[in-house]
Amino acid sequence: MSASHAAGTGAMLPSRPLGRSGVPVTALGFGGAAVAGLYEDVGEEVAAAAVEAAWDVGIRYFDSAPHYGLGLSERRLGAVLRNRPRNEFTLSTKVGRVLEPYEGGGDDRANGFAVPATHRRRWDFSADGIRRSLEDSLSRLGLDQIDLVLLHDPDDHGEQAFREAYPALEELRSQGVVSAIGVGMNQTWMLTRFVEDTDVDAVLCAGRYTLLDQGALKTLLPAAEAAGKSVIVGGVFNSGLLAAPAPGATYNYAAAPDEVVRRALQIRDLTESAGVPLRTAALRFPFSHPAVASVLIGARSADQVRDAATQFHRFLPDHMWEALRAQGLLPIGVPVPETWDV
Secondary structure, eight states: OOSOEEOOSSSOEEEEESTTSOOEEESEEEESSGGGTBSSOOOHHHHHHHHHHHHHTTOOEEEOOTTTTTTHHHHHHHHHHTTSOGGGOEEEEEESEEEEEOOSOOEEGGGTEEEEOOEEEEEOOSHHHHHHHHHHHHHHHTOSOOSEEEEEOOGGGHHHIIIIIHHHHHHHHHTTSOSEEEEEESOSHHHHHHHHHSOOSEEEEESSSSSSOOGGGTTHHHHHHHHTOEEEEEOTTGGGTTTSOOTTOEETTEEOOHHHHHHHHHHHHHHHHTTOOHHHHHHHGGGGSTTEEEEEEOOSSHHHHHHHHHHHTSOOOHHHHHHHHHTTSSOTTOOOOOOOOO
């Protein structure tokens, strides 16, 4: 990480720019899905306290999306961030899903969010859809600027994303409407294509560079490093298993297979024998690669935010990583993070 730091009332967090954009992100970023009712309801005050706590521990990068809680994430982040100096934080949101009003009632649990079904999502990677989505996001946030805009999950819309959505983002960047552009997905091959074939500044890769899954190391991370582009890492706990491994835990948004649970428990036992909680090792692992600019934490409460900041600053002994390799729990050749003074 660079020597640059974000100031806060808590400990300092390193920061670095996204690619060549000059847009800074702190090493820890605040992922806005959990406070929008991901899997379970989160009250207004609890959500606001989580965002406030993120600011207090020095986090200055906040990520959201219309998909998260049908716009609730953007509204909740905006409610807090509108009261902060705009030049002191970086904000990203996503495009590709347009929200349309819905009066049929019910909830959004089928899509993972414990919120009323006030809207329906409609995939739209057309140029007009990208601009409309961005305008709607600005309205929900109550802000006049979004720093980084990411195409969100274009897995089944790849050609339209490359042909229409990406040029629209490039035009918005050239006009100064946004400062940086990129793509956010749960897979690596299309992200690698964006890194190699377009002029994105950064990509957000969820769940593919963790203690259990190093898929991003095959092509994405080397391609990003070679191109001078940044990778933001999400899903470092693989949606729960690496935070609290146990039978029935969630792995990549589904029940974890028994074999994967056993592996997570083995990793936990080894890290704890070195005096390091598993969640600490999981949070810090992605910083092993120089292309990684930030790791998003999906905290739903102030306590979870403060815990993540504490884990970030913990000392990690080299022998812990060596033991993981020796036990076959971390492949040979996978880099491990250096210990930095914080």
